[in-house]
Amino acid sequence: MNLKHLLVIIDPTREDQPALARAQWIAERSGARLELLACEFNPALDNTLLLEQSDLERGRQSLLDERLAWLEKLAAPLRQAGLEVKCQVRWGKPLHRQIVLHCEQSQPDLVLKSAHHHSLLRRLVLTNHDWQLIRHCPQPLWLVQHGQWRGERLCAALDPLHASDKPAALDHRLIGVAREFEQRLKLQAHYLHAYVALPHTLAFNAELLADYDNYVRRTETHHREAFDALLAQYPAIDRTRTRLGQGFAEEVIPAYVRDNGIDLLLMGAVARGQFDNALIGQTAERVLEEVECDLLVIRPVT
Structure with a gap:
């Protein structure tokens, strides 16, 4: 994955801009140029029944x-620090649609957006716009936590059996991005695969029950x-930084992230048919x- 052009989504509603801070950190290590994007919309300036079109255009x-x-x-x-920065604004709604349209035009290598943050549980709280971007953003999407960034470790969550209908190439792309980030951003890369056997309580026939321990093995x-x-x-x-975790992914992955001080989690977006271009899936949601930690969503190359 190239790191030459970073698109940073700026949130006008908040004073802090975690995505911008993360983009600066990446640019300082990769030499990437930054593009800052803010999207605006005011329904009062979209009502042609009350004002002349020319007045609306001037107001917008x-x-x-x-x-x-x-x-x-x-x-x-940022420019004073030696970074190349371009600023852009767009009019329209919804936010995720405007971001996707802008991505199609500017073709960034990576999109960074601040995610909401729960101050007590320290969890990512993803908005509807975040989920829509996960489904439809054509470029890799980095959702940035509010917490302090150490920039030390990443973890790629892999699925070598493709139980979630992911194409085989996606795991290789995740590994490729992890290795590139390890080299260029000096993030120590970890690799995790979580699996779960059919629980004993859900064994559906006597033969499976009788041989359950062997089935688990x-x-x-x-x-x-x-x-x-x-x-x-x-x-x-480094195989010492790989882990096969037994248990449900929604338990194994967050625990591994917490126990190993992971700063960035890489996950693949899963193709799910004609209605959702890239739906992560209920388990991964x-x-x-x-x-x-931060989240980087990678989609298959189409």
Whole structure:
């Protein structure tokens, strides 16, 4: 994945801008240029029944000019630090649609957006706009936590058996991004595969019940062999930083993130048919609401 052009979504409703801080951190290590984007919409300036079209256009432009000037103030210290920064504003709604349209036009390598944060539980709280971007953003999407950024470790959550209908190439892309970030951003890369055997209470016939312990062992072997086969294609990966976790993904992944001080979790977006271009899936949705770190969502290359 290239790191030459970073699109940063600026939230006019908040004083802090975690996504901008994270983008600066990346740019300082990669030499990427930054593009700051703010989207505006006011329904009072979208009602042609009450005002002339020319008056509405002047009102919209005035609001956009004001927002652009604000973005330029945010960009000033970054430029003084030697970074290349461009500022853009758009009029329209909903937010996620405007972001997707802008991505299609500007073709950034990475999109960064601040996610909401629960001050007590330290969890990511994803809005509807976040979920829509996960489904439809054509570029990799980095959702930024509010918490302090250490920038030390990342974890790629892999699925070598593709139980969630992911194409096989997606795991390789996740590993490729993890390795590139390890080299260019100096983030120590970890790799995790979570699996679960059918619980004993859900065993559906007497034969399975009678041989349940052996079934559990076979399940572990099956997943371990698939995980090992995937990792074997990358001899440079430090196997001491790989983990096969037994249990539900929504429990295993957040626990691994917490116990190993993971700063960035990489997950793949799953193709789910004609109605949702990239739906993470119910299990992973629960994972995302529990993790205590930044999230990078990678989609398959189409």
